[in-house]
Amino acid sequence: xxxxxxxxxxxxxxxxxxxxxxxxxxxxxxxxxxxxxxxxxxxxxxxxxxxxxxxxxxxxxxxxxxxxxxxxxxxxxxxxxxxxxxxxxxxxxxxxxxxxxxxxxxxxxxxxxxxxxxxxxxxxxxxxxxxxxxxxxxxxxxxxxxxxxxxxxxxxxxxxxxxxxxxxxxxxxxxxxxxxxxxxxxxxxxxxxxxxxxxxxxxxxxxxxxxxxxxxxxxxxxxxxxxxxxxxxxxxxxxxxxxxxxxxxxxxxxxxxxxxxxxxxxxxxxxxxxxxxxxxxxxxxxxxxxxxxxxxxxxx
Amino acid sequence: xxxxxxxxxxxxxxxxxxxxxxxxxxxxxxxxxxxxxxxxxxxxxxxxxxxxxxxxxxxxxxxxxxxxxxxxxxxxxxxxxxxxxxxxxxxxxxxxxxxxxxxxxxxxxxxxxxxxxxxxxxxxxxxxxxxxxxxxxxxxxxxxxxxxxxxxxxxxxxxxxxxxxxxxxxxxxxxxxxxxxxxxxxxxxxxxxxxxxxxxxxxxxxxxxxxxxxxxxxxxxxxxxxxxxxxxxxxxxxxxxxxxxxxxxxxxxxxxxxxxxxxxxxxxxxxxxxxxxxxxxxxxxxxxxxxxxxxxxx
Numbered sequence: 001x002x003x004x005x006x007x008x009x010x011x012x013x014x015x016x017x018x019x020x021x022x023x024x025x026x027x028x029x030x031x032x033x034x035x036x037x038x039x040x041x042x043x044x045x046x047x048x049x050x051x052x053x054x055x056x057x058x059x060x061x062x063x064x065x066x067x068x069x070x071x072x073x074x075x076x077x078x079x080x081x082x083x084x085x086x087x088x089x090x091x092x093x094x095x096x097x098x099x100x101x102x103x104x105x106x107x108x109x110x111x112x113x114x115x116x117x118x119x120x121x122x123x124x125x126x127x128x129x130x131x132x133x134x135x136x137x138x139x140x141x142x143x144x145x146x147x148x149x150x151x152x153x154x155x156x157x158x159x160x161x162x163x164x165x166x167x168x169x170x171x172x173x174x175x176x177x178x179x180x181x182x183x184x185x186x187x188x189x190x191x192x193x194x195x196x197x198x199x200x201x202x203x204x205x206x207x208x209x210x211x212x213x214x215x216x217x218x219x220x221x222x223x224x225x226x227x228x229x230x231x232x233x234x235x236x237x238x239x240x241x242x243x244x245x246x247x248x249x250x251x252x253x254x255x256x257x258x259x260x261x262x263x264x265x266x267x268x269x270x271x272x273x274x275x276x277x278x279x280x281x282x283x284x285x286x287x288x289x290x291x292x293x294x295x296x297x298x299x300x
Numbered sequence: 301x302x303x304x305x306x307x308x309x310x311x312x313x314x315x316x317x318x319x320x321x322x323x324x325x326x327x328x329x330x331x332x333x334x335x336x337x338x339x340x341x342x343x344x345x346x347x348x349x350x351x352x353x354x355x356x357x358x359x360x361x362x363x364x365x366x367x368x369x370x371x372x373x374x375x376x377x378x379x380x381x382x383x384x385x386x387x388x389x390x391x392x393x394x395x396x397x398x399x400x401x402x403x404x405x406x407x408x409x410x411x412x413x414x415x416x417x418x419x420x421x422x423x424x425x426x427x428x429x430x431x432x433x434x435x436x437x438x439x440x441x442x443x444x445x446x447x448x449x450x451x452x453x454x455x456x457x458x459x460x461x462x463x464x465x466x467x468x469x470x471x472x473x474x475x476x477x478x479x480x481x482x483x484x485x486x487x488x489x490x491x492x493x494x495x496x497x498x499x500x501x502x503x504x505x506x507x508x509x510x511x512x513x514x515x516x517x518x519x520x521x522x523x524x525x526x527x528x529x530x531x532x533x534x535x536x537x538x539x540x541x542x543x544x545x546x547x548x549x550x551x552x553x554x555x556x557x558x559x560x561x562x563x564x565x566x567x568x569x570x571x572x573x574x575x576x577x578x579x580x581x582x583x584x585x586x587x588x589x590x591x592x593x594x595x596x597x598x
Contacts, residue, residue, distance in 0.1 A: 010421070017426065019407060023471045103329070103330065104330065115340070137365075138362065181591070257439050277440040
């Protein structure tokens with residue numbers, strides 16, 4: 001049988017795509033549907049059967065959220081705090097650094113590498129380093145506080161300071177990525193705009209406010225979405241920096257993903273844990289859609 | 301398209317906003333920029349210095365307040381290498397990262413080639429399904445993956461095997477998307493000329509498209525290796541025996557006892573971080589430009 005060239009190409013396209021199609025169907029699509037299905041069952045892998053319970057797991061999530069205090073509620077509250085504090089601080093710092101880096105020539109590569117190193121470092125390894133820096137007595141931060149005669153701080157051991165302490169590591173580690181994206185965005189702004197502004201005698205602030213900021217909008221939106229999602233998914237820093245990886249003290253640092261992990265793999269409440277991940281998925285989807293539509297409308 | 305990732309053209313383009321030089325009265329701004337940047341750069345390096353310095357301290361100095369070791373020693377390194385499973389974790393991390401990187405380089409570029417250069421029924425829906433999988437957070441798939449690994453359709457359990465650790469990442473949607481973008485720059489005339497000369501379709505991919513996209517494939521490989529080397533949550537779930545841990549999982553398990561062996565943890569962290577930092581410093585230009593061009597996140 002002789003095939004025409006067009007038909008031959010179709011056949012080859014499917015042959016080349018066969019393995020990726022099977023992969024996506026079996027490793028990505030099917031498990032996503034499976035997660036929805038599990039969330040409708042009282043799924044415990046150790047039990048003899050996995051009874052169908054309808055939306056009971058979701059009802060339980062909202063019941064926990066309605067309580068005055070529960071681990072699930074802390075997990076959601078902390079995660080939202082991480083996002084609301086972490087994303088703006090990280091992006092503002094990164095933008096300030098990128099603006100400064102953009103104006104210097106001498107040693108700029110060395111600075112860029114230094115800001116970038118934490119980003120390619122293993123989160124677990126560096127989170128343990130920070131955990132040590134935060135220790136009472138021998139940790140570097142308390143050593144410095146003593147040198148300048150300030151009172152010692154409990155950091156990770158205090159319910160108030162633990163969340164900002166974890167957050168500081170995450171901001172520190174992820175900043176390099178945002179700096180690079182901002183720098184790439186800044187390079188795209190035509191130089192003539194700045195020259196025109198200079199001729200008009202615009203101040204530095206005006207140049208920033210009316211030229212740099214609006215033209216940087218694509219980078220800002222991109223980073224807002226990406227960093228919000230990554231803060232929503234926070235897990236490794238908390239498990240590495242808290243006692244027994246519990247998200248303490250007193251659930252002060254626990255996140256949705258850590259709570260999911262503990263429910264699924266320590267208590268084996270996989271149905272309930274699945275419903276938590278579905279809520280997380282909805283949250284990520286919602287944030288993405290809202291942020292994209294709000295930010296693009298404001299600029300237009 | 302294919303040439304646009306060649307090193308350094310993005311930072312060479314000085315005609316655009318690079319280093320906006322304002323005449324006069326500028327040195328103050330520059331001075332403060334350097335001052336601030338130096339201070340921030342210092343805070344970026346200090347944790348790494350602390351990690352290395354602690355790894356060189358004898359045990360009795362750990363709880364003292366000296367920043368640098370008084371009597372530096374390599375005892376921690378010999379203890380970690382000889383008395384823990386760290387060498388095994390190293391090997392596991394390396395095998396898993398190489399396995400998935402080779403697989404990603406091949407399958408992502410092949411699929412990208414097909415989406416860029418072939419027309420076939422179902423092309424759009426298939427591509428969209430691949431891309432929407434990016435919207436689903438991996439956290440949602442962890443539990444199903446674990447159930448699937450414990451009772452795979454064929455063969456014994458995947459838990460505590462290299463395949464079990466690597467399988468979620470052997471093909472990536474972001475890589476396919478990236479490769480499609482680059483392969484679109486491969487000239488159709490070149491492919492048709494090849495067909496006339498009797499080159500097979502796979503030959504067109506392997507001998508024409510791949511050589512033209514090597515810089516993009518290189519960037520993809522570097523990110524993928526870094527991502528897998530540092531991956532934590534799935535390897536944590538997919539392994540139960542210490543001999544099968546990857547480095548991050550192993551380091552996390554160092555402190556399961558009541559007291560924390562800080563010197564050993566810092567030594568393990570140094571061993572896991574330093575070789576990678578050296579590689580990153582050597583390839584920094586490609587990595588930074590790769591991120592700037594693709595927006596890929598390790």
